[in-house]
Amino acid sequence: GRIIIPLIILPKLISALGVENYGIVIFAQTIVFYFLIIINFGFDMSGTRLVAMYRTNNSKLAEIVSAILIIKLALFVVSGLAFSLMINMIPQMNKHSLLYIFSFLFCIQEILLPIWLFQGLEKMKFITIIDLISRMIYLILVFSFITTADDYLLVPIFRFTGVLIAGAISVYIIITENIKIQYVSIDRLKYYFNDSIPFFYSKLSTAINDRTNTLLLGIYVGMSAVTYYDFVYKVIGAVNSIFGTIIRVLYPHISLTKNMKKVKTAFAFNLISSSIAYILLSIFSAQIIVLIVGENMLPAQSLFYYLGLTLPLVVIGWSLGDLFLAAFGHSKQYSTSSIYSTFIYLIIIGGLYLSESINVYSLIVALLIRLLFIDIYRYYYCKKFGLFA
Numbered sequence: 001g002r003i004i005i006p007l008i009i010l011p012k013l014i015s016a017l018g019v020e021n022y023g024i025v026i027f028a029q030t031i032v033f034y035f036l037i038i039i040n041f042g043f044d045m046s047g048t049r050l051v052a053m054y055r056t057n058n059s060k061l062a063e064i065v066s067a068i069l070i071i072k073l074a075l076f077v078v079s080g081l082a083f084s085l086m087i088n089m090i091p092q093m094n095k096h097s098l099l100y101i102f103s104f105l106f107c108i109q110e111i112l113l114p115i116w117l118f119q120g121l122e123k124m125k126f127i128t129i130i131d132l133i134s135r136m137i138y139l140i141l142v143f144s145f146i147t148t149a150d151d152y153l154l155v156p157i158f159r160f161t162g163v164l165i166a167g168a169i170s171v172y173i174i175i176t177e178n179i180k181i182q183y184v185s186i187d188r189l190k191y192y193f194n195d196s197i198p199f200f201y202s203k204l205s206t207a208i209n210d211r212t213n214t215l216l217l218g219i220y221v222g223m224s225a226v227t228y229y230d231f232v233y234k235v236i237g238a239v240n241s242i243f244g245t246i247i248r249v250l251y252p253h254i255s256l257t258k259n260m261k262k263v264k265t266a267f268a269f270n271l272i273s274s275s276i277a278y279i280l281l282s283i284f285s286a287q288i289i290v291l292i293v294g295e296n297m298l299p300a301q302s303l304f305y306y307l308g309l310t311l312p313l314v315v316i317g318w319s320l321g322d323l324f325l326a327a328f329g330h331s332k333q334y335s336t337s338s339i340y341s342t343f344i345y346l347i348i349i350g351g352l353y354l355s356e357s358i359n360v361y362s363l364i365v366a367l368l369i370r371l372l373f374i375d376i377y378r379y380y381y382c383k384k385f386g387l388f389a
Contacts, residue, residue: 003238005135009142010234011293013155014227021152023223024096026230028103028156030214031086031093035079037207039110042199043068044119045251045326046192051120052252058178065117065174067184067192072111079107102156112167114174120252126173134166198335202321205342209370212349213363220358228300229360231293232307239277243270243315247322254327260387263327267319274315281308306364313371320378324387337377345370 014022047068054060083104087093093100113134118126141158145151214233217225250266253259281288285304289297317337325334348366352358382388 003241005139006234007238007292009139010231012142013146014231014293014297016146016148017152017155018149019227020223021149023218023226023230025099025103025152025155026214026226027218027223028093028096028099029106030211030218031100032083032103032106033211034204034207035083035104036107036110037200037204038079039072039075039107040200040203041071041075041193042196042201042203043072044116044203045199045322045331046196047114047116048119048252049255049326050192050195051117052122052256055121062180062182063184063188064192065114065179066181067189068116069111069114069181070184071189071193076107076111080104099153099156102153102160105160106156106163108160109163109167112163113170117174117179119248121177122252124249126170130166130169130173133169134162136162137165138162198331199326202335202338205338208342209345209367212345213367216349216358216363217360221360225360228297228303229307231289231297232300232303235288235292235304236281236308236311239281240311240314243274244318246270247318251322251327254323258328263323264388266323270315270319271312274312278308278311281311303360303364306361306368309368310371313368313375317371317374317378320375320382324382325378325385328385328387330381330385333378333381337374337381340377341370341373344373 013025017025047064050064051061054064083100087097087100113130115127118124138158138161141161142155145158146154214226214229217229246266247270250262254263282305285301285308286298288304289295289301321334321337325331325337345366348369349358349363352362352366
């Protein structure tokens with residue numbers, strides 16, 4: 001569902017909304033994504049690790065779950081206030097204020113859908129079922145009601161509807177697992193907050209690098225470029241999510257067992273498979289475009305050759321970061337690799353801006369340099385800590 005459903009919805013939205021309005025919707029989603037990362041606050045990593053460690057200790061598990069949900073709720077409220085100010089102050093956002101408000105509601109998934117909890121408990125079937133229900137509801141609503149360009153406001157409303165229903169199911173599952181939400185002291189909240197900061201920095205810097213390209217394309221190149229870029233990015237993301245699922249499934253197990261043999265096997269598999277996937281995407285790019293969205297999107301073909309390189313680079317970075325560094329307790333190096341790469345990326349973007357060279361290809365090159373840096377940095381520290389020994 002995570003892979004196929006977005007690729008089914010994509011051509012429908014581009015066809016019904018048109019290139020311009022689709023681009024505007026994606027632009028709004030991109031801005032909201034930054035707030036999603038703030039509310040998540042890296043708990044998908046730190047929360048998963050803590051739950052995996054204390055899942056047999058009911059009182060400790062209740063404290064962890066309660067603390068994370070309280071912190072996320074506070075971050076949601078603060079983010080909502082900041083987002084409201086942005087809508088009032090930025091003309092582009094004010095012009096489509098309802099679109100941005102409805103898009104922001106999607107952030108509530110960070111509270112209602114505790115993926116980190118199910119990952120830590122190694123009950124991945126819950127994640128699969130909840131995610132599939134949310135996406136299927138969104139799919140059905142999109143195909144039932146979105147027919148013209150004027151229906152663009154329905155896109156975030158339908159996404160939120162899917163999250164709301166999936167969230168209700170999540171809450172029910174948590175109750176059946178006998179996890180009781182309880183009072184958590186300020187000191188303990190501070191502890192869990194601080195524990196997740198390195199992971200938050202890493203996720204935030206990744207979001208800045210991944211999403212800034214879309215923002216800059218919308219500002220400097222146009223909404224057509226946003227649509228082409230978003231399409232190719234989503235296809236690559238669909239393939240990437242396969243590897244992401246493998247890593248998410250392994251992460252709590254590796255954190256607990258420190259099984260180096262499994263880590264090395266997973267790394268080799270991910271490296272070879274992602275490289276083959278890139279070659280196949282490049283060879284069959286034209287056929288993929290025609291099959292999914294039709295011939296009118298063929299100008300996006302060349303993006304597969306360049307943006308497609310992110311596929312193996314991202315998978316290598318995930319493997320080295322999550323399965324080696326984070327799982328073996330080296331969260332500082334995991335975090336700093338992303339932070340330093342952000343500086344490099346922003347310096348390149350600054351250079352492109354000053355030289356008036358911002359276009360889709362220069363932005364992709366900036367992204368590739370950033371990913372390559374992360375891979376080299378994480379590999380260096382994996383070797384330094386003897387994780388490849």
